[in-house]
Amino acid sequence: MGFLYFLLIGAISGWLAGQIWKGAGFGLIGNIIVGIIGGVIGGWIAGKLGIGGGGIVWQILIAAGGAWLLLFVISLIKK
Template identity: 85%
Template sequence: MAFLYFLLIGAISGWLAGQLWKGAGFGLIGNIIVGIIGAIFGGWIAGNLGIGGGSLLWQIIIAAGGGWILLFVISLIKK
């Protein structure tokens, strides 16, 4: 059940990050992948800053922030 919860947060946060970054994502599967990697990255950053945990909405915001940073790094690599 925790894995499905993780995928749901990944999908929502990946979609949100895609909407915030130039208004487009990578499709459903791409958004889930970006969201999951972003959730891991955002959770790591939030944990180091001492602001991790919290409600579902806070977890989605942290994961979307990590996804946004990931999309920024991808855009730098693509150039």
């Protein structure tokens, strides 16, 4: 169950970051990948800042913020 939960959070947060960044998602697999990487980045940053919280909504927001940051850095590198 934990792995499916992890994928669900990744898919939702990747989709949300895609909506914010470019107005569309990246497809199911792309959303999951962006969301999982974003979750790692967002979780690391939240931990360093001492920002804690619980619940699925908080996890999605942290992962989406990390995914957005990932997309921002990628866009800087592409330019």
